[in-house]
Amino acid sequence: MMLSFMNNHKKIISVFFLLSIFYPFSTTAPYWDDEARFAGDFIWLMPLGRIVPELYYRFISLGDFIVDAQIFNVILITFSFFILLNSKPIHKHWLTVLFFLASPFLSENLLYHIDGIAMLIAYITSIYAAFYISDCMKKEAIISFLIFLFSIMCYQAALNSFAIATFVFFTLNISYGDKFLIKHFCIKATVFVLGLFSLKIIASITGFIYNNDYLSQRSNIDLAIVNEQAHNFAHLIISSLPNQYLLFFSILLVSSIVFALLKAYRQTCKKEYFSALFLIFVLPVSFFFLVFPYIIVDSSSVVVARILFGFGGLIALFYSLHSNEKGVDCIALILSLVLLLITAIGFxxxxxxxxxxxxxxLHAFRDVQQIIDRQNNTHKRRALIVCNSNPDVNNNPMIRKSIKAFPFIKFPDHAGTTWENGATSGFLAINNIDFDFKICENIKNYPVQKLIFDGDAYKVFSLGNEKYYLEFSNGSR
Structure with missing residues (x-):
């Protein structure tokens, strides 16, 4: 009865959740890499293997720079997902595919003003490629591969969403038996392998042309680090999920294991052995593809929320494993909707x-600029050294309560470590704060260390030669 209600009000329900998920990010300030790109005259997406967004921004600006089209991008993402839900391969399973959005980890993808459009279009098209089928095997293979290749050229984590979406598709169609599954499994597996091979080619070409090893670093296989990477991913996932989300997720997981084995037993009784085997292994294999190939890549920077592209697919998979189970399917629907609602509120x-x-x-940096301006009116370019983060951020009651309720709310600090330098310089530049931002360094060697401001939140020191040091109250020189 509830499922019938959902189907009868499909468009209203889908629009409600799509707006709830995507709209909040149309109002956010630029995120991490955005800041450096907006401040500089470069796009720098092609060297990362993101060919489609590079061409997209070149078309918009007609040049080698980026403009902020975040509002349009969010509208385009929302419209594209709505089209996905109503497309021919998916419209019967629209509710299951909607649960692909029940992933708190998509929040970081959506926060990017520049990369976000490519990441979400990659998500949408990879799901479509996984669900697309045809009576003609050659046609299915070619179209699925071309769409999947497009996804990869938007964002490489499309590998993960495609893999898990494929498992969801097979689970939803398990009743068609072994012949159907084997036929389409061979096609989708071939498409996935070709996608991996294409990614290696893209990495080689972009690395050679731009003399950049971004992609090659993220494809250095080291089996010795599997245990460490698995632990890092597990910690990231568990520490990021709200308690109520983790509770309902765990209930769905346990129930899914039970019904996967039950369905496997039924398929065995029908002598559908391939589909039975698929059901037995679909959950552990899906968890593996949530982090593959990153789990075997020797790069700590890959253990981040934005690459957990397939996590929402796990919710869709849990729901699909309860399909056609009278009574239980309604409970699974309610739990899945709760997870989607928690995600929407969290976003x-x-x-x-x-x-x-x-x-x-911004308030702190502008105050510091005014303090230095009062001390130095030469109007020369000043250097600012910052080694630690602003404690007022985490001490703010609104922020503190938000993070406690939704621990996936995690932001990098605008501080002075090496890898943060470019982003923080861009952050200051796009907000008209006139400092030459410097990475953290030991200032004890400076002969001049004159305290020019001593406040509760921070201190400002003059180091001579137009150099200044900002020390927040939680830091030490």
Whole structure:
């Protein structure tokens, strides 16, 4: 009865959740890599293997720079996902595919003003490629591969969403038996392998042309680090999920294991051995493809929320394993909807919390600029050294409560470590704060260390030669 209600009000329900998920990110300030790109005259997406977004921004600006089209991008993402839900391969399973959005980890993808459009289009098209089938095997293979290749050229984590979406598709169609599954499994497996091979080719070409090893670093296989990477991913996932989300997720997981084995037993009784074997292994294999190939890549920087592209697919998979189970399917539907609702609410909190964080940081840097201006009116370019983060961010009651309720709310600090330098310089530049930002360094060697401001939140020191040091109250020189 509930499922019938959902289907009868498909468009209203889908629009409600799509707006709830995507709209909050149309109002956020630029995110990490965005800041450096907006401040500089470069796009720098092609060297990362993201060919499609590079061409997209070149078309918009007609040049080698980026403009902020975040509002349009969010509208385009929302419209594209709505089209996906109503497309021919998916419209019967629209509710299952909607649960692909029940992933808190998509919040970081959506926060990117520049990369976000490519990441979400990759997500949408990879799901479509997984669900697309045809009576003609050659046609299915070619079209699926071309769409999948497009996804990869948008964002490489499309590998993960395609793999898990394929498992969801097979689970939903398990009743068609072994012949159907084997035929399409061979096609999708071939498409996936070709996608991996294509990614290696893209990495080689972009690395050679741009003399950049971004992709090659993320494809250095080291089996010795599997245990460490698995632990890192497990910690990231568990520590990021809200308690209520983790509870309902665990209930669905346990129930899915039970019904996967039950369905496997039924398929065995029908002598459908391939589909039975698929059902036995679909859950552990899906968890593996959530982090493959990153789990065998010797790069700590790959253990981040934005590459957990397939996590929402796990919720869709859990729901699909309960399909056609009378009574239980309604409970699974309610639990899945609750997870989607928690995610939507969390995204709204995430966006407002991020904007609050930016406001606090901007206020501090502008105050520091005024302090230095009063001490130095030469109007020369000043260097500012910062080695630690602003404690007012985490001490803010609004931010603190938001993170406690939704621990996936995690932001990098605008501080002075090496890898943060470019982003923080861009952050200052796009907000008209006139400093030459410097990475953290030991200032004890400076002969001049004159305290020019001593406040509760921070201290400012003059180091001579137009150099200044900002020390927040939680830091030490």
């Amino acid at each position: 709204s909190v995430y966006a407002s919390t991020y904007n609050k964080k930016i406001d606090i940081e």
